[in-house]
Amino acid sequence: MAIIERPTPVLDIPALPAAPPAITPSRTFGALKRPVASTGWKSWLFTVDHKKIGLMYGATALFFFIVGGLEAVLIRLQLAAPEGKVLNADLYNQMFTMHATTMVFLFVMPMAAGFANYFIPLQIGARDVAFPRINAFGFWCFLGGGIVINLAWFLGGAADGGWFMYAPNSGPVFSPSNGIDFWALGLQIAGIASLTGAINLIVTVLNMRAPGMSLMKMPVFTWLVTVVQFLLLFAIPVITVALFLLTFQRSFGAQFFDVAAGADPLLWQHLFWIFGHPEVYVLILPSFGIVSEVLPVFSRKPLFGYPFVVFSGAAIGFVGWGVWAHHMFASGLGPVSVAVFSVATMAIAVPTGVKIINWTLTMWGGKLVFSTAMKFAVGLILLFTIGGLSGVTHSVAPSDTQQTDTYYIVAHFHYVLFGGSVFGLFAGFYYWWPKMFGKLLNERLGSLNFWFMVIGMNLTFGPMHILGLQGQPRRMYQWTEARAGEGFFNIAFWNLVASIGSLVLTLGILFFLINIVVTARSKVRAPLDPWNARSLEWMTSNPPKEHNFDSIPKVEHLDEFFHRKYEEDPVTHTMRGVATAEQVLAELERNADPHIHMPSPSYWPLVLAVGLPVIALGVIYSTMVAIVGGFIVLYAIYGWALEPATAVASDFDTPSTNGHAVSTTHG
Amino acid sequence: MAETTTHDAHVSSTGLSNVKLGMWLFLGSECLLFGGLISTYMLYRGRVSDGPTPEQIYDIPFTSVSSFVLLMSSLTMVLAVSAAQKKDDRGVNLWLTTTALLGATFVGGQVYEFTAFYNEGLGFSTSLFGSSFYTLTGFHGVHVTVGIIMLLALVAINKRSSVPGSKSETVEMIGLYWHFVDIVWIIIFTLVYLIPV
Ligand code: HEM
Ligand SMILES: [Cu+2]
Numbered sequence: 001m002a003i004i005e006r007p008t009p010v011l012d013i014p015a016l017p018a019a020p021p022a023i024t025p026s027r028t029f030g031a032l033k034r035p036v037a038s039t040g041w042k043s044w045l046f047t048v049d050h051k052k053i054g055l056m057y058g059a060t061a062l063f064f065f066i067v068g069g070l071e072a073v074l075i076r077l078q079l080a081a082p083e084g085k086v087l088n089a090d091l092y093n094q095m096f097t098m099h100a101t102t103m104v105f106l107f108v109m110p111m112a113a114g115f116a117n118y119f120i121p122l123q124i125g126a127r128d129v130a131f132p133r134i135n136a137f138g139f140w141c142f143l144g145g146g147i148v149i150n151l152a153w154f155l156g157g158a159a160d161g162g163w164f165m166y167a168p169n170s171g172p173v174f175s176p177s178n179g180i181d182f183w184a185l186g187l188q189i190a191g192i193a194s195l196t197g198a199i200n201l202i203v204t205v206l207n208m209r210a211p212g213m214s215l216m217k218m219p220v221f222t223w224l225v226t227v228v229q230f231l232l233l234f235a236i237p238v239i240t241v242a243l244f245l246l247t248f249q250r251s252f253g254a255q256f257f258d259v260a261a262g263a264d265p266l267l268w269q270h271l272f273w274i275f276g277h278p279e280v281y282v283l284i285l286p287s288f289g290i291v292s293e294v295l296p297v298f299s300r301k302p303l304f305g306y307p308f309v310v311f312s313g314a315a316i317g318f319v320g321w322g323v324w325a326h327h328m329f330a331s332g333l334g335p336v337s338v339a340v341f342s343v344a345t346m347a348i349a350v351p352t353g354v355k356i357i358n359w360t361l362t363m364w365g366g367k368l369v370f371s372t373a374m375k376f377a378v379g380l381i382l383l384f385t386i387g388g389l390s391g392v393t394h395s396v397a398p399s400d401t402q403q404t405d406t407y408y409i410v411a412h413f414h415y416v417l418f419g420g421s422v423f424g425l426f427a428g429f430y431y432w433w434p435k436m437f438g439k440l441l442n443e444r445l446g447s448l449n450f451w452f453m454v455i456g457m458n459l460t461f462g463p464m465h466i467l468g469l470q471g472q473p474r475r476m477y478q479w480t481e482a483r484a485g486e487g488f489f490n491i492a493f494w495n496l497v498a499s500i501g502s503l504v505l506t507l508g509i510l511f512f513l514i515n516i517v518v519t520a521r522s523k524v525r526a527p528l529d530p531w532n533a534r535s536l537e538w539m540t541s542n543p544p545k546e547h548n549f550d551s552i553p554k555v556e557h558l559d560e561f562f563h564r565k566y567e568e569d570p571v572t573h574t575m576r577g578v579a580t581a582e583q584v585l586a587e588l589e590r591n592a593d594p595h596i597h598m599p600s601p602s603y604w605p606l607v608l609a610v611g612l613p614v615i616a617l618g619v620i621y622s623t624m625v626a627i628v629g630g631f632i633v634l635y636a637i638y639g640w641a642l643e644p645a646t647a648v649a650s651d652f653d654t655p656s657t658n659g660h661a662v663s664t665t666h667g
Numbered sequence: 668m669a670e671t672t673t674h675d676a677h678v679s680s681t682g683l684s685n686v687k688l689g690m691w692l693f694l695g696s697e698c699l700l701f702g703g704l705i706s707t708y709m710l711y712r713g714r715v716s717d718g719p720t721p722e723q724i725y726d727i728p729f730t731s732v733s734s735f736v737l738l739m740s741s742l743t744m745v746l747a748v749s750a751a752q753k754k755d756d757r758g759v760n761l762w763l764t765t766t767a768l769l770g771a772t773f774v775g776g777q778v779y780e781f782t783a784f785y786n787e788g789l790g791f792s793t794s795l796f797g798s799s800f801y802t803l804t805g806f807h808g809v810h811v812t813v814g815i816i817m818l819l820a821l822v823a824i825n826k827r828s829s830v831p832g833s834k835s836e837t838v839e840m841i842g843l844y845w846h847f848v849d850i851v852w853i854i855i856f857t858l859v860y861l862i863p864v
Binding site for chain 1: 679680681683685698700702704710716798820824
């Protein structure tokens with residue numbers, strides 16, 4: 001539905017009829033008629049609504065989480081006992097490479113992008129993002145990239161060089177299958193999603209805040225995700241270069257990583273980690289943002305030291321660029337570089353420490369409500385701290401040379417990635433589910449979900465510290481009885497524990513999936529403001545209407561919604577309720593904007609995004625196919641350029657609803 | 668009529684329109700793209716294997732001329748933008764077309780240069796120097812080509828006179844991109860051609 005016309009004022013809730021205007025699209029340009037459906041599968045395929053796009057990101061990412069999780073379980077089954085037979089060496093290499101690639105690029109990043117898409121416009125009081133069609137294009141690129149990367153499984157074997165794909169090991173000599181070609185091209189396409197998403201969200205946040213919402217009144221989630229978009233904006237082009245070099249080398253005979261021709265193998269490492277270190281903040285900051293929303297709500301207190309959390313987040317956005325070479329301590333950088341990067345890395349622990357202190361003080365003295373969302377948030381604080389501490393141990397270069405490439409590293413990054421990023425995302429699921437779907441996830445199942453995940457996660461990754469310090473290398477497809485050692489620290493025992501742990505973890509995730517199904521079937525609607533929340537996204541219906549807010553709220557406070565519900569009593573200095581959520585919402589409805597123009601659906605984002613995987617396949621198999629892909633891209637851009645962002649009135653059969661004439665819009 | 672639009676910024680918090688802000692961000696990102704490519708070239712330019720060295724094949728006078736042509740195109744682009752602001756449609760079309768032609772001359776020069784280098788024995792796979800030279804300048808050439816397509820498309824669309832959005836802003840946007848690509852070339856020209864290995 002492109003243009004929402006409504007009589008003013010509207011008093012009853014819900015005010016808007018969900019039915020779209022009678023539609024038979026005429027034409028905008030080219031062969032394709034403009035899609036204007038607002039229900040059914042077409043309303044998803046051609047949507048430019050940030051909420052639908054957010055949900056599509058989330059659903060796809062969840063699918064890839066399951067894929068990456070099954071890959072992890074296969075890895076652990078292989079390593080449960082000596083001389084594992086589940087996977088052969090070749091498959092094992094593919095498995096850990098694809099596990100990491102999937103988890104990092106196809107689960108955590110897009111899941112965070114999904115939340116960002118859904119909630120940033122709501123949190124800043126906007127009706128959509130700045131470039132809705134580019135937003136849709138981004139999603140389809142992510143999906144296309146994910147498909148390309150995984151297609152390799154069926155076409156001769158997946159990528160097998162480890163997730164950081166070091167050269168020259170990634171060359172055709174060491175990896176003759178097409179796996180790495182698919183990997184490089186697929187990531188390239190998925191990278192477009194991140195880059196366009198970054199531009200889109202930054203412009204949205206900078207330009208489209210509700211009146212009165214200054215930067216320092218923005219919710220922390222929006223803040224930290226904005227920092228992430230800046231990191232992506234500058235990190236993605238670097239990995240783009242690296243991936244291009246790799247593709248040119250493998251497909252067109254360039255020499256960039258050919259050591260025999262005099263190439264420097266460190267080139268790839270530098271390019272990768274200049275991207276890669278900011279990337280770790282890309283993975284963690286959205287979860288930090290979620291936790292910073294969840295903790296105050298369930299502690300019944302404002303976030304302690306909001307400016308510190310914001311500035312330490314921004315600080316990470318700067319310092320994060322100066323530490324990449326701590327991933328390369330063992331590569332012979334020379335003593336000066338190692339010392340500098342070592343100290344810089346220790347320094348970067350500080351802004352993270354600040355956040356942990358702030359969260360702890362937020363809970364201090366609060367009336368804690370241990371909902372599942374809160375449990376995951378507290379879980380994040382504890383588990384991330386463990387991972388952070390082991391991280392500091394490898395900022396000390398001499399100690400890192402002992403740890404690098406062992407399971408100690410694997411333990412470290414799973415504590416921060418699983419215990420940090422993933423726990424934060426789960427806190428987000430439980431906290432925001434009622435907002436997105438109008439139903440609360442089941443708390444009993446949520447509790448099981450949480451406890452199985454915490455216990456499973458510690459059983460899986462805790463022992464890996466021991467395994468690593470005992471010298472078990474990462475990326476080894478087998479270990480032998482003879483070298484397992486004896487006594488308490490024998491690796492046979494701890495490998496078994498880790499593998500059992502991974503099954504407990506799997507059960508935990510299964511409880512979540514069951515919870516989704518149970519909740520979807522349940523008929524109980526969530527209350528409007530189930531958690532007594534504080535920020536703008538809750539100041540609208542569950543789920544929000546297509547245009548988010550009937551009238552754009554004027555913002556006066558950080559935690560605006562809270563301040564509309566509560567006021568400080570001048571005598572006792574306690575907060576007392578002055579309005580219910582329903583009343584706040586009714587107030588907004590009363591002042592509803594008479595004319596709301598929403599961007600119209602479009603085919604072109606999808607068509608454009610389809611062209612890219614075709615080009616990728618062409619690069620691998622045949623130039624002709626690539627040319628076809630190129631034409632699809634050109635055609636789509638042409639159509640896109642000529643299509644106004646809002647469908648013109650002639651695209652609708654009946655150019656009016658509610659008896660109002662629909663104005664022709666201006667682009 | 669009170670309208671609230673989500674897609675074009677009639678009111679924006681920064682005062683910059685969405686498209687303009689977006690373009691600036693994109694160009695910021697492009698800086699790192701070229702930064703990575705230039706670093707790769709600088710690392711590898713001395714590694715020539717058995718192939719020709721930069722000194723042996725570079726034709727500085729020729730490249731200087733084509734660089735000059737590209738610089739001039741920035742001037743004509745400025746004229747196009749100012750014509751657009753004056754709503755002078757004929758001027759816009761004239762200067763956009765001139766800019767595109769100058770850009771095309773530059774790309775033609777690059778094609779000629781690539782062919783000449785190839786004939787002198789510098790293939791894409793000949794040496795690290797070859798791979799990184801063609802990649803860097805090729806990426807730049809593709810950027811110019813994309814710019815030319817945008818310019819010509821804009822002229823074509825202008826003739827149909829159905830550009831969505833404000834025309835002068837679209838011209839300005841392509842102008843920003845065009846100047847950026849020009850500046851990048853000045854850096855490449857200096858680092859690649861002028862500074863000896
Ligand atoms: C479902 C629970 C998970 C289990 C049981 C698991 C298990 C493992 C194991 C055993 C390895 C080491 C493979 C080897 O070195 O031979 C590994 C590697 C890795 N995992 Fe996980 N993992 C899980 C979830 C995650 C998540 C959520 C992420 C990221 C968000 C992640 C990121 C990685 C990365 C980056 C590697 C390094 C792969 C490489 O060496 O290239 N994992 N995982
Ligand atoms: Cu790092």
